[in-house]
Amino acid sequence: MKGMNGHIIAGTSICVDYWLWTPDQKYLHFLSHLHADHTVNLKSTFTGYIYTSPFNSWLVKRWFKIKPELVVSLSVGASHVLYEESSQSHFSVTLLDANHCPGSVMFLFQGKFGNIFYTGDFRYNPDVLEHP
Structure with a gap:
């Protein structure tokens, strides 16, 4: 299946839905949801940390057999x-319900690099405007 290759925030080691990596790369991996086009190249041999929602945390361990100690539920x-090693600075990430499928989230990253809002796949709901 051909799918997306995810995204890396320029000038950082923060990536979302990006699973092309080598063990020497120190990426902070974020998972928006588990549809196939967002998990291309994610395998049970993955050895990096994955930051995701509680539901996705449970599901990625079950479906992909990712080691539990590598999955961080936010x-x-x-x-x-969180701390980003490449820039030696802290940044914040806020997870927002994407209303796309169970566990799906959007990420608001804020740090030295600015403010980045990663939507992944989402479905509009008027409630989103009530909780910006």
Whole structure:
């Protein structure tokens, strides 16, 4: 199946739905949801950390047999502060419900690099305007 190759935030090691990597790369991997076009090249041999929603955390371990200690569950609707090694700085990521499929999220990244809103796949719902 041909699919997307994900995205890397320019000048950082932060990537979303991007699973082309080598063990020497120190990416921070974020997973928006588990549809096939967003998990191209994700395999059970993956050895990086994956940051995602609680539902996706459970599902990626079950479907892809990713080692549980590599999957980090982040609460939806809350901001989380993480450290990005390549820039030696902290950034925040907020997960927002994408209303696309169970567990699907959008990511708002904020740091030295600016503000980046990654939507992945989402379905508009008027409630989104109530919780910007």
